[in-house]
Amino acid sequence: MNLPVKNLLVKSKAEGRNVVALADGVLDYVGFAAYRLSVGENLPVSSGEKELCLVLLSGRVDVSGEAPGQAAFQWPNIGDRHSVFEDKSPFAVYLPPHSQAQVTALSAVQIAVCAAPGDVGKQLPARLIRPESMKRSSRGKAANTRYVCDILPDTEPAHSLLVVEVRTPSGHSSSYPPHKHDKDDLPHESFLEETYYHQVNPPQGFVFQRVYTDDRSIDEAMAVENNDLVTVPKGYHPVSVPYGYESYYLNVMAGPKRAWQFNNDPQHSWLLDL
Template sequence: MSHLLIKPKAGTGHVTHVTPETAGWGYVGFDLHRLKPGETVSAKTGDREICLVFITGKGRVQAGGQELGLLGERMSPFEGKPWSVYVPQGSDWSVTAETELELAICAAPGLGGGLPVRVIAPDDLGQEVRGKGTNTRYVTNILPEGEPADSLLVVEVITPAGNTSSYPPHKHDRDDLPAESYLEETYYHRLNPPQGFGFQRVYTDDRSLDEAMAIEDGDVVLVPKGYHPCATCHGYDLYYLNVMAGPKRTWKFHNAVEHEWLTKL
């Protein structure tokens, strides 16, 4: 199995854990908790900022000494937009599940920005359609670069069955602004129905990195560098949550030259 493919632990609890140390990079962290009603997860952010994303379910949230109330709405990541909470560095937080709850914790370095805790409601989120034909996908911007954060960029995407996504292949692995930014990235994948599968390839121009992976429900793919297109099979819609971070908080990408013609279609 590829070292870029992270399988979740079975059952409930803390099922996925990615840190800069485990990933071998410098910025992005990603954790996933599956909680039963009444269960609580809590932590301190330390020198990192986080974005809590309610993938499914409802929970009561406390962050930075504030009671934020009952958040969450959708019971499937394929139905509607998420509730999220931004929590800056130097804060504590906790979430207690009211229903079965799938909670993502997206993390990156805090830079001392002094930003406040804030709830990001579904009505606050912009959505867009990217691509055409069998390259169509639906994007929800949770924490885009136009909204305040120190390092984090967070977005979720739904790709209809049989379509490609993150395609034409693009990369963002050079700190060479304004042409391209260096951003590490994680993909958290869900399939509908859940027994489905798709594919993701992570590769560089010189093929020093070239990994092709079958992705299943709950998998995380690490993208330390290179191009990273994915595709889902007939009959199975694909959801993914992206977390990106790097030395500068901007998304400037470079398309694979040999596939650039696809952008003209």
């Protein structure tokens, strides 16, 4: 692991095509970048040795390209939400290793590129992931309620990539009680690195996120603003949303085994009995 225990917060850029990105080599399994495109702008995407999930956060696009072992693909005019805070699921595109694609913006667009190691020995086709195929659910209760959309869960085909988005109402907590997945000990717990890509509504707001381990070798509390990225190499990672603002985050997870099994912080597990 190349990541220092500090500087888990990656600040976003207010202008330009590149919104925020995780630098190469920071995590062993997870890669992430978010982009904003204007009408007619193109974003070329190449997966190389990785698999990718392109999540259309907002706007409309054409996607075309080619992937090993299948004919060229084209998905025109996809996307129907104006904001991640709409009560609807996104469109997404899965790209296996050694794929090439081009995204063309048909409106103002926000798009995320999620990456994880691919397995060229297990060939999967490129595919469009439609909103109606995604499971939506609520988790928690009272001021711990949040709303989840499984974009690429472990029940759907991929090599190592897991992608989910979560909306958290004003004044609520999320990823709470604090939980972790940093031990390769299935079926009890899986080792998964993770990133949190945040948006806040209204956009001048902020949320709080803490990342900490049992031994406190990592213990960082962050004020996270709109479009910022939080890196979770290991440890617990709860989020708290101040009154008056609502939170969105896109989670990307990957590790040596594609399974999501977590453990709650035992100091706070009593909260589950409330």
